[in-house]
Amino acid sequence: DAKTTQPPSMDCAEGRAANLPCNHSTISGNEYVYWYRQIHSQGPQYIIHGLKNNETNEMASLIITEDRKSSTLILPHATLRDTAVYYCIVKHTGFQKLVFGTGTRLLVSP
């Protein structure tokens, strides 16, 4: 499984965009980039995933670099409820195993 590197913590002001980076330099061609978040003591929540194109849904946008070695999760207008640990995961297609790292603890402040 490819490993990911994320900053341990980030701060964001409420209403501003939160840009969470992830490095996955050893990703292979059949591996997807997934983002999950976990609010304290709850089960992880799926946010978005992509292979090589940028993706957007109602929660966030995912920007993957052309060489696929890094990506950025963008929460366009962060709210206090977005305070959570965000996990960037690289997953082999067809397999359900998720390898969680330590994630980025995002704190959104008023």
Add this chain to the structure above:
Amino acid sequence: KAGVTQTPRYLIKTRGQQVTLSCSPISGHRSVSWYQQTPGQGLQFLFEYFSETQRNKGNFPGRFSGRQFSNSRSEMNVSTLELGDSALYLCASSQGQGAGDTEAFFGQGTRLTVV
């Protein structure tokens, strides 16, 4: 559509006992995975079941086992409980089919405390 349901939500057991946790996946999902979360080790993959067969297994001792039934519901069992087994146990369900890739949806977890 109902989400992933895990029962019980909380459990207290004594060292040496065994425990069975249950997970009902989202309707139509055939893959169920189990994870253990502890403050020291974070979220770790235990195993995955698809159509009643274990497809993948993490690096846990044989005391940890699981099974999946024909209706896709899954159980995991931990025998001879140790204090270090105290953790939040999470279940995730997904369609598990091959074409494209599909996200997993997690339950709220079962918090197991071993005393």
